[in-house]
């Protein structure tokens with residue numbers, strides 16, 4: 001996955017987070033939920049957690065997963081681009097990370113394809129001095 005410059009050089013990742021969500025541009029897609037699969041990388045500094053052996057000092061992947069699923073299931077989204085952008089924005093806002101890279105797949109969208117989706121990388125906007 002793309003790795004841009006970040007002051008945090010370590011990564012917490014989640015692979016293959018699978019959940020159902022109401023997603024799609026067509027009317028028939030608004031009648032039921034479809035499977036989405038997310039791969040996620042969050043930049044972090046793992047040393048404080050490692051030194052203390054304290055979950056409170058770690059970027060908690062369980063809490064990240066819960067936020068993602070709650071967000072995806074909170075309302076209908078037409079485009080996976082919209083949901084991907086919201087996930088990145090919420091993670092940058094709610095967790096101590098400088099950069100989020102994610103791949104969001106909609107495996108049942110194109111029957112002839114193994115999967116389709118989007119990959120994005122977003123960084124926290126630092127205030128300019």
Ligand SMILES: Nc1nc2c(c(=O)[nH]1)N=C([C@H](O)[C@@H](O)CO)CN2
Pocket residue numbers: 023024025026029078079080081106109110
């Ligand atoms: N770039 C995208 N292309 C398409 C999307 C999307 O979210 N992003 N969505 C659809 C339909 O919802 C499709 O999944 C139905 O099969 C089409 N193209």
